[in-house]
Amino acid sequence: MxxxxxxxxxxxxxxxxxxxxxxxxxxxxxxxxxxxxxxxxxxxxxxxxxxxxxxxxxxxxxxxxxxxxxxxxxxxxxxxxxxxxxxxxxxxxxxxxxxxxxxxxxxxxxxxxxxxxxxxxxxxxxxxxxxxxxxxxxxxxxxxxxxxxxxxxxxxxxxxxxxxxxxxxxxxxxxxxxxxxxxxxxxxxxxxxxxxxxxxxxxxxxxxxxxxxxxxxxxxxxxxxxxxxxxxxEIRYETTLTEDADILIVAHGTMGRIAKSVVEMARKDGLKVGLFRPITLYPFPYEALRKSAADVSLVLTVEMSSGQMLEDVRLAIAERTRVEFYGRMAGVVPMPLEIYEVLKQKIGRRS
Amino acid sequence: MSKNSVFVGLFGSGKTEIAINFALKLKSAGRCVAIADIDIVSPYFRTRDARSLLEKRGLTVITPPRQLMKADLPIITASVAGYLSNASHDVVLDVGGEESGIVVLGYLEEHLKDADFYFVVNTRRPFTTDVEGIVSSIDRLRKHARIEIDFLVNNANTGDETTPKIVREGEEILEEVSNLMKIPVAFSVVKKDLKVSDTAFPIFRIERFMTLDKEVER
CATH class of the missing domain: 3.40.50.970 (Thiamin diphosphate (ThDP)-binding fold, Pyr/PP domains)
Incomplete structure (x- = not known):
């Protein structure tokens, strides 16, 4: 049709x-x-x-x-x-x-x-x-x-x-x-x-x-x-540019879509950022996330909440890699530029 | 042409985008223009969400008071009636979709006697993909609001994926509706960057305001 x-x-x-x-x-x-x-x-x-x-x-x-x-x-x-x-x-x-x-x-x-x-x-x-x-x-x-x-x-x-x-x-x-x-x-x-x-x-x-x-x-x-x-x-997830990534953003739903724009921005600046987007929230893709994050130096979880999926991300990553979080609450939606600024701060690198 | 223009239609037919662009066009022709958001049904993607942008472009934007703009309440600001009856401003009304949205016109009825009513149709939206669906939608809205439609607007589109073929396909369907209901088609809406020629109706170019980034930038 x-x-x-x-x-x-x-x-x-x-x-x-x-x-x-x-x-x-x-x-x-x-x-x-x-x-x-x-x-x-x-x-x-x-x-x-x-x-x-x-x-x-x-x-x-x-x-x-x-x-x-x-x-x-x-x-x-x-x-x-x-x-x-x-x-x-x-x-x-x-x-x-x-x-x-x-x-x-x-x-x-x-x-x-x-x-x-x-x-x-x-x-x-x-x-x-x-x-x-x-x-x-x-x-x-x-x-x-x-x-x-x-x-x-x-x-x-x-x-x-x-x-x-x-x-x-x-x-x-x-x-x-x-x-x-x-x-x-x-x-x-x-x-x-x-x-x-x-x-x-x-x-x-x-x-x-x-x-x-x-x-x-x-x-x-x-x-x-x-x-x-x-x-x-029944695990489902999507990865974007994770193969060579040094930094991994984890976000789901609308936030996952917005995070994709952050990945594009970062890549234009030469930062190797990838995105892991869980599609099934239960069952959560622990194993797949662990694998995607195996070679990165920083994982940034972004949510429209105080950091709820963050707990599952931490369970997946354990202490292997630094896990950071950025979120807004109450119906405020984090925008790509805002997230990108946060990401650069977390990397300790400003442009 | 009346100084007051009212855009009605089903949910998501494109009324808000067209109303905003219509108001801006009047403005650029040197008129004093007010646009009134009397949408009492849509929770997001409303004229009020583009308020500061539109004010910068010189429009008077009538919305519920700022502190109530995001409330889940059917608020019609009293000044709407004032602008409609005052000769100083051309007024464009952006009305909410369906019967539930259009009922507000009853309240404004006495100020809308000479207004032009535009019925916006996107033939790529549910329930208005064919002549039968469009005719029954127009009939339903007419009865609920006790209004007559003066013009049809062809807004056939699938967002960024719109092709000239989709615009022309909409024109063909609307031409049939137009003949059947004896309502002329005012124009075909075409977004700014789409190359279209040989349309059956005048082309009305629009710029998009109801986008994701504009919606969340509050």
Whole structure:
């Protein structure tokens, strides 16, 4: 098909529909209400169901229900809204149900503001809700990548029967770029486990509790086994000019895209700077980052937060190389020149 | 041509860019020009984000008060009505997208009786890629705002990837809409550096303001 101009939010919505998602439950919140609007308009055209829930708590429980019958289902929200959903997300993870969540992150904490941020990294990657569970977390940096990863998100959700989170930020959600979609027909089959009627077979159970601790521990061990598989098989990242790099910038999502401009600036000045951009935030690409950083003298992590991914970067690098950080919070976006100045200061070299 | 011009359309059709460039063009023709940001729906990429740049270029920029510019609130500054009715300024209105954005025109109705209404269409945007989609979008907005559209604007583009073919493809679709709805096409929007000739409609060259670096430089 022809390329069209889409906001990140719209591209995620369209990609979800093309991935076979026919159910959307959600509650509007800035800066992602366009996704809700888009689904409201598009789903009836493809005989799907759009439903505006009375709250995020209601929406996440609708997701729980729909996913237990094996249907591809999605919701989208922004930071405070995703906080409200956490209890349900934990239930869905425990019940091993596939579903796709989109968090278009805005400035926090609290009510915060409506400007772009990456301050929900801990919530996304370290649990968020209660208990020992993990979400698969994807962080796109362009509108096209947001569309592509949405398709990936539905596949992974089904493959692992696990909730998948698309971690975007306000800028990516609102920014417009040309995007194309594949016309490939998508089919999926969750009939081997879904609650679709137990005629002529024993009834199945989808549940998120077991009052026997040994039983619950068994459920937990199953989850842990699954997370290990994800860590082995689902790592995604992108490297830019890392082969000969002496300095490595690590940044994800919108920040990764902005950091690319910093790499270009530095290279023009003859500085050997490369970029490592994690695409899966969980599982985090520890090993790959360690390898990319093997021969550099400085690693600079840049985030739109106080330094959350920084902890994972430090885990990857350990004490092998100097790890520095630069970040802005509350919806302030670090700009290429600003980051470049910081980088030069850290190298101890000014021009 | 009326002294007041109103740009309406769907989300992301390009209203803000065109409104800004339209205002600058009036300015360069020697007029006194005010541009009013009455977009109550978009959180980012709004006229207010280019405010200081536009003031430097000599435009009067009407936005919510500075401390409320980033608030998630539907604020229409009272002075908009004043500028619309005052003969001293040509006024360009940048209205938010869809029905939810256009409802503000009800509040300004009595000041907009003689205004020119431009409906901006990007035929490479969702829901307006064909004649049917465009006609139903125009109908919906007309009903909600109780306005009549005076001109169509062809803003067919895919950003930096726009080709002359995309501009002409938009013209063909809009020509059909124009014949069907009896609304003339005012111009085809072409960004500054794109080489296009043989367009069906007059070319309106624009400079881009709603870019990533300008958005985050606050």
């Amino acid at each position: 022809n390329k069209i101009m889409m906001k990140g939010t719209e591209a995620i919505g369209e990609a979800a529909i093309r991935a076979g998602c026919r159910l959307y439950f959600g509650y509007p919140i800035t800066p992602q209400s366009e996704l809700t609007e888009y689904m409201a308009r598009r789903l009836p055209q493809v005989e799907g169901t759009f439903l505006q829930a009375e709250s995020e708590v209601a929406a996440v429980n609708m997701i729980y229900g729909a996913s237990s019958v094996g249907k591809r289902v999605m919701t989208s929200t922004s930071s405070p809204g995703f906080s409200l959903m956490q209890e349900g997300v934990s239930y869905i993870a425990c019940a091993q149900l596939p579903s796709v969540f989109v968090n278009v992150v805005r400035g926090g904490p609290g009510l915060g503001d409506i400007q772009p941020s990456q301050g929900d990294y801990f919530q996304a990657t370290k649990g968020g809700g209660h208990g020992d569970y993990k979400l698969l977390v994807l962080s796109p940096s362009t509108v096209q990548e947001a569309a592509d990863l949405t398709g990936v998100a539905f596949e992974l959700a089904d493959k692992y029967r696990n909730p998948v989170l698309i971690f975007a930020d306000g800028l990516l959600g609102q920014m417009m770029e040309p995007v194309s979609f594949s016309d490939k027909k998508v089919s999926y089959d969750n009939s081997s486990w879904a609650l679709i009627g137990a005629k002529n077979r024993p009834a199945r159970q989808v549940t998120s509790f077991n009052i026997d601790p040994y039983g619950l521990e068994k459920m937990n061990l199953e989850l842990q086994k699954k997370y290990k598989l994800m860590e082995e098989n």
